[in-house]
Amino acid sequence: MRYILIVLLSIWSVSRIAENQKENILEIASLIGQNNASQIGQYVVEIYQDSKGNLWFGTLEKGVAKYDGSELIYLTTKDGLPSNRVVSVVEDRSGNLWFGTGSGLSKFDGMSFSNYSVTEGLCNNMISNLFIDSKEDFWIGTWGGVCKFDGVVFEKFIIPNPSVDTRLNMDTKDWVTIIMEDSDGSIWFGRDGYGAVKYDGSSFIHYTIKDGLNSNNVQAIAEDHEGNIWIGTRVAEKDNADASKRFGKGGLNKYNGEKFIQFPNIDGLSKNDVYTIYKDNSGNLWVSTLGDGIYKYENKEFKNYPLSKPTMNMLEDKDGRLWFGCSGGLYRLDSRDIINVTTTGPWN
DSSP, X not given: OTTHHHHHHHHXXXXXXXXXXXXXXXXXXXXXXXXXXXXXXXXXXXEEEOTTSOEEEEESSSOEEEEOSSOEEEEOTTTTOSOSOEEEEEEOTTSOXXXXXXXXXXXXXXXXXXXXXXXXXXXXXXXXXXXXXXTOOEEEEETTEEEEEOSSOEEEEOOOOOOOOSOXXXXXXXOEEEEEEOTTSOEEEEEBTTEEEEEOSSOEEEEOGGGTOSXXXXXEEEEOTTSOEEEEEOOGGGXXXXXXXXXXXXXXXXXXXXXXXXXXXXXXXXXXXXOOEEEOTTSOEEEEOSSSOEEEEETTEEEEEOOOSOEEEEEEOTTSXXXXXXXXXXEEEETTEEEEEBTTBOOO
16 A cells, blocks of 8 residues: 555656556556446546536546436547546536646536647646636646636746755655635645645745644645644655655644644554545545545544545535545445445445
8 A cells, every 4th residue: 555656646647757666556556456447437536516416527547427317428538638637627607617637627618628738828737636716716736836727818826935854756846736725715735745835815824844744745635614724644755766765754734723733643644645635514524544544523533434445535415425536436425334336336
């Protein structure tokens, strides 16, 4: 399991990988043991529900799948997508769907695609996340920084780099992993190597291990109903080519506005990778871990749900069903159990 990050980076990034890491990728691929033909995707990295109630599942290899309640349909490069790597989905106020892909941005009006790349001014073709804030500003996070889009013109949004003492991975240092808006209207950015940054519209506040973060490699940010900011990080040392040195701090942090709180006594929430933090419709937080399942944080307590697959995205739909996009396929919470949902279901 300790090589999962290398697997993900090999798929999401176009950068070089050392020969010994390639051997580890093959090893992990053989361990996944999934029948990929029956899975929604080997890597389901995005789950989104549109205003009509349709569920969209972004994959790294099969395009995007749409489930309308009765039928599962895939949209791929054959239909007009620029890439079958779809990592983010948002809907604008006009009902258009936007897909962040491995080869740029794609707008889908229900009939056809309009695609945008660096040729049109996009800051980087390798998109990591899309976000439309409360002011209808369209933010695009990429492996080469952030840009804003007004529907016509792309504008590079420069985030200053804080001073960090930790080693940077040159392949991922410009990767913007998450963009979210807090209840005060400030925009938060997660970065892989430079920690988290809060932008209030005029100034930036940086949060790194100097301030109490487990790791400067931030993967997830969420706000709870009390206004606390929760940050998930990964172990930066896992980038080391030397397998004996792939250990360090990572996991979950809670920021209460004054200090960062860590959770060293809960399995998987320290010295580990937390890729996803999701707030459900009731205000409870769900936290993914690498190898220790998923935790639900409710009434100030953590409750564990076993799931062996690394979870990269979560969603509670309008019917209250909780979905998990994983390395290995799509999963859904069914009462206490988490079950695998394949191309043939079970959907309900």
